[in-house]
Amino acid sequence: xxxxxxxxxxxxxxxxxxxxxxxxxxxxxxxxxxxxxxxxxxxxxxxxxxxxxxxxxxxxxxxxxxxxxxxxxxxxxxxxxxxxxxxxxxxxxxxxxxxxxxxxxxxxxxxxxxxxxxxxxxxxxxxxxxxxxxxxxxxxxxxxxxxxxxxxxxxxxxxxxxxxxxxxxxxxxxxxxxxxxxxxxxxxxxxxxxxxxxxx
Amino acid sequence: xxxxxxxxxxxxxxxxxxxxxxxxxxxxxxxxxxxxxxxxxxxxxxxxxxxxxxxxxxxxxxxxxxxxxxxxxxxxxxxxxxxxxxxxxxxxxxxxxxxxxxxxxxxxxxxxxxxxxxxxxxxxxxxxxxxxxxxxxxxxxxxxxxxxxxxxxxxxxxxxxxxxxxxxxxxxxxxxxxxxxxxxxxxxxxxxxxxxxxxx
Amino acid sequence: xxxxxxxxxxxxxxxxxxxxxxxxxxxxxxxxxxxxxxxxxxxxxxxxxxxxxxxxxxxxxxxxxxxxxxxxxxxxxxxxxxxxxxxxxxxxxxxxxxxxxxxxxxxxxxxxxxxxxxxxxxxxxxxxxxxxxxxxxxxxxxxxxxxxxxxxxxxxxxxxxxxxxxxxxxxxxxxxxxxxxxxxxxxxxxxxxxxxxxxx
Amino acid sequence: xxxxxxxxxxxxxxxxxxxxxxxxxxxxxxxxxxxxxxxxxxxxxxxxxxxxxxxxxxxxxxxxxxxxxxxxxxxxxxxxxxxxxxxxxxxxxxxxxxxxxxxxxxxxxxxxxxxxxxxxxxxxxxxxxxxxxxxxxxxxxxxxxxxxxxxxxxxxxxxxxxxxxxxxxxxxxxxxxxxxxxxxxxxxxxxxxxxxxxxx
DNA sequence: AATGAATGAGATTTCATTCAT
DNA sequence: CATGAATGAAATCTCATTCAT
Numbered sequence: 001x002x003x004x005x006x007x008x009x010x011x012x013x014x015x016x017x018x019x020x021x022x023x024x025x026x027x028x029x030x031x032x033x034x035x036x037x038x039x040x041x042x043x044x045x046x047x048x049x050x051x052x053x054x055x056x057x058x059x060x061x062x063x064x065x066x067x068x069x070x071x072x073x074x075x076x077x078x079x080x081x082x083x084x085x086x087x088x089x090x091x092x093x094x095x096x097x098x099x100x101x102x103x104x105x106x107x108x109x110x111x112x113x114x115x116x117x118x119x120x121x122x123x124x125x126x127x128x129x130x131x132x133x134x135x136x137x138x139x140x141x142x143x144x145x146x147x148x149x150x151x152x153x154x155x156x157x158x159x160x161x162x163x164x165x166x167x168x169x170x171x172x173x174x175x176x177x178x179x180x181x182x183x184x185x186x187x188x189x190x191x192x193x194x195x196x197x198x199x200x
Numbered sequence: 201x202x203x204x205x206x207x208x209x210x211x212x213x214x215x216x217x218x219x220x221x222x223x224x225x226x227x228x229x230x231x232x233x234x235x236x237x238x239x240x241x242x243x244x245x246x247x248x249x250x251x252x253x254x255x256x257x258x259x260x261x262x263x264x265x266x267x268x269x270x271x272x273x274x275x276x277x278x279x280x281x282x283x284x285x286x287x288x289x290x291x292x293x294x295x296x297x298x299x300x301x302x303x304x305x306x307x308x309x310x311x312x313x314x315x316x317x318x319x320x321x322x323x324x325x326x327x328x329x330x331x332x333x334x335x336x337x338x339x340x341x342x343x344x345x346x347x348x349x350x351x352x353x354x355x356x357x358x359x360x361x362x363x364x365x366x367x368x369x370x371x372x373x374x375x376x377x378x379x380x381x382x383x384x385x386x387x388x389x390x391x392x393x394x395x396x397x398x399x400x
Numbered sequence: 401x402x403x404x405x406x407x408x409x410x411x412x413x414x415x416x417x418x419x420x421x422x423x424x425x426x427x428x429x430x431x432x433x434x435x436x437x438x439x440x441x442x443x444x445x446x447x448x449x450x451x452x453x454x455x456x457x458x459x460x461x462x463x464x465x466x467x468x469x470x471x472x473x474x475x476x477x478x479x480x481x482x483x484x485x486x487x488x489x490x491x492x493x494x495x496x497x498x499x500x501x502x503x504x505x506x507x508x509x510x511x512x513x514x515x516x517x518x519x520x521x522x523x524x525x526x527x528x529x530x531x532x533x534x535x536x537x538x539x540x541x542x543x544x545x546x547x548x549x550x551x552x553x554x555x556x557x558x559x560x561x562x563x564x565x566x567x568x569x570x571x572x573x574x575x576x577x578x579x580x581x582x583x584x585x586x587x588x589x590x591x592x593x594x595x596x597x598x599x600x
Numbered sequence: 601x602x603x604x605x606x607x608x609x610x611x612x613x614x615x616x617x618x619x620x621x622x623x624x625x626x627x628x629x630x631x632x633x634x635x636x637x638x639x640x641x642x643x644x645x646x647x648x649x650x651x652x653x654x655x656x657x658x659x660x661x662x663x664x665x666x667x668x669x670x671x672x673x674x675x676x677x678x679x680x681x682x683x684x685x686x687x688x689x690x691x692x693x694x695x696x697x698x699x700x701x702x703x704x705x706x707x708x709x710x711x712x713x714x715x716x717x718x719x720x721x722x723x724x725x726x727x728x729x730x731x732x733x734x735x736x737x738x739x740x741x742x743x744x745x746x747x748x749x750x751x752x753x754x755x756x757x758x759x760x761x762x763x764x765x766x767x768x769x770x771x772x773x774x775x776x777x778x779x780x781x782x783x784x785x786x787x788x789x790x791x792x793x794x795x796x797x798x799x800x
Numbered sequence: 801a802a803t804g805a806a807t808g809a810g811a812t813t814t815c816a817t818t819c820a821t
Numbered sequence: 822c823a824t825g826a827a828t829g830a831a832a833t834c835t836c837a838t839t840c841a842t
């Protein structure tokens with residue numbers, strides 16, 4: 001029978017609390033890496049008791065999964081935002097998608113690395129990056145039906161493009177390559193269009 | 201007075217010992233995953249004392265790195281073996297490379313997953329998959345200089361192709377897709393050739 | 401993957417180590433009570449790492465059980481030592497047993513309390529105080545067969561005597577009663593003899 | 601505009617509430633043990649919010665103490681009820697007391713065990729079983745003054761008898777002994793009378 | 801070289817208890 | 822009065838790693 005508990009106990013809306021924890025964790029993960037960040041660090045940073053952490057997450061791993069899901073959604077949103085306006089021109093849409101994805105991902109590689117370290121390329125449970133691939137697959141499929149390009153296996157092509165661009169961005173960021181954004185964007189566009197057999 | 205045979209103290213050539221440990225570890229990693237496999241498991245399986253492990257490896261991570269390097273080398277060898285004969289025809293060489301890579305990787309995804317879990321796409325220290333990418337980069341570079349194809353950024357293209365094919369194989373194996381090897385090979389070939397601007 | 405461990409690692413014979421821990425724990429239990437003594441306290445006092453504790457005991461509870469068993473054995477020994485010499489006279493032997501038990505128990509009530517707090521009168525698993533009751537039962541049984549006394553249910557009588565004396569000693573020590581040892585011994589002797597129908 | 605009935609906020613007389621909680625707790629304690637029963641369990645079973653618990657009890661320990669006191673009172677009442685009629689014959693009164701105590705206690709060992717686990721033989725604060733011992737002490741004292749028996753130390757004798765019978769019942773119930781109630785009663789009677797030097 | 805007991809950091813879990821609403 | 826989110830101390834457990842023998 002443990003002895004007691006003394007100080008405060010402020011109640012916040014659950015979502016807020018949950019986000020506080022996720023944000024604190026993400027910051028620490030990016031700064032010091034996942035492994036080096038203990039649950040104690042996280043709760044301290046979120047100004048929350050350790051028990052509270054386990055009130056919102058089953059484990060450090062589940063927190064990581066939640067961050068992963070959030071990351072995917074945000075990336076997808078950023079792509080949609082950048083893609084929304086473009087209508088009609090399928091080649092243009094695909095190029096825009098690819099560039100938006102590359103840019104969005106490049107902008108958050110560090111977050112991605114922190115969150116997905118120890119996971120890629122097997123998304124923890126198919127719920128994370130996947131939504132992005134699925135979005136691309138849909139785009140390719142629609143374009144295909146509109147006869148904008150000729151691809152045999154839509155799924156594979158989507159996966160290929162997604163993984164290829166992912167790798168490029170990784171490589172660029174890993175090598176701290178001086179590659180300009182412009183150059184990255186151009187290459188990605190070219191490769192995307194070539195992949196669907198629509199050389200520019 | 202007959203001398204009792206020395207009970208323990210069996211010494212093996214260091215290389216053998218080291219391999220025993222690596223093999224035992226790899227088997228366990230594949231069976232149960234890296235995280236679930238403790239150094240105790242490994243040493244037990246290798247029939248070695250715990251301390252002995254640290255005589256051959258600085259840490260569990262180093263063991264993982266060694267397995268990773270070995271994996272990369274073996275994959276590269278399998279690609280070379282399948283590619284060696286083809287001369288002259290650059291398109292053919294690239295297609296062969298891509299198919300050999302996909303096939304070789306598909307044949308050992310489980311090993312790859314076990315070994316690179318928690319690492320990809322950031323190779324632990326640039327020593328693993330990289331040799332494969334580098335090999336592809338070299339091929340692309342030679343073909344480019346031979347004017348076999350026109351690509352702007354060789355490095356990026358190599359990384360793109362490598363990552364793209366990697367992802368396809370991952371996806372196929374993850375989804376236990378019924379895709380035939382033939383279909384996988386065809387798609388990979390097409391995408392590889394398209395990526396260098398040489399539609400088939 | 402936790403980071404590291406640095407300092408020493410002295411090896412002691414397991415029994416010694418185990419005893420170190422038990423002794424340290426017992427001291428703390430007596431001083432501050434079981435509940436107030438954490439495993440951390442114990443390991444600190446025993447100059448041992450926390451992990452080591454769980455190398456020798458499954459839990460704090462198991463440690464308590466081990467202390468309980470040891471207590472019973474020691475009490476029994478002290479009774480045997482005080483009883484050994486007396487031969488022949490059954491009444492005398494019983495009186496000696498009862499007085500030795502009362503005295504031995506009184507001498508270690510604090511230890512008993514610490515160790516059996518939260519247990520009595522249900523010995524954790526039948527292995528502790530019991531050996532003392534069993535010893536008494538045997539004595540009663542032998543005397544009965546020697547027609548030294550007439551008791552109907554030997555087991556119950558043994559249990560009654562054991563529990564009764566136990567309670568007296570508890571009460572005396574709890575009330576910090578000024579009762580002299582002599583008076584306690586006399587009462588216990590009387591009650592023991594009366595219980596077997598051999599009024600003195 | 602009809603007023604909506606207040607949804608929660610059902611108030612019960614404090615005593616009722618308190619009893620609800622005690623009863624719910626007792627049931628759980630008996631079913632699963634004190635340690636395994638959390639305050640959450642209790643409040644859930646009593647259909648009360650966790651905070652409400654602490655409105656009626658300072659702590660889980662206090663609840664236990666309250667249950668202990670109630671147990672003692674009920675046991676005492678049952679003894680009184682069974683003893684009331686007997687007048688005059690001191691030996692008969694003592695025998696009746698002892699048998700009533702044994703019977704009453706046997707009928708509720710499980711409750712006793714649940715409630716006093718972790719306490720006996722040191723009543724939490726002298727408020728529990730004690731009233732029963734005190735009652736016996738008074739009986740012995742009166743009989744002594746009436747020269748019904750000759751005992752030196754009344755307190756010790758009372759404690760001895762109480763503890764002895766307690767132990768017998770414990771042992772019987774612990775060993776799931778087939779001892780009939782009749783046999784138990786006879787033995788207890790004999791021992792009680794012998795203890796006061798009045799062999800039957 | 802080989803051994804395995806010991807280490808200690810950290811994850812996970814559980815709860816009694818507090819307190820803002 | 823009642824509520825239940827939050828607290829934080831501790832127990833438990835797991836390992837990678839070290840080091841005396």
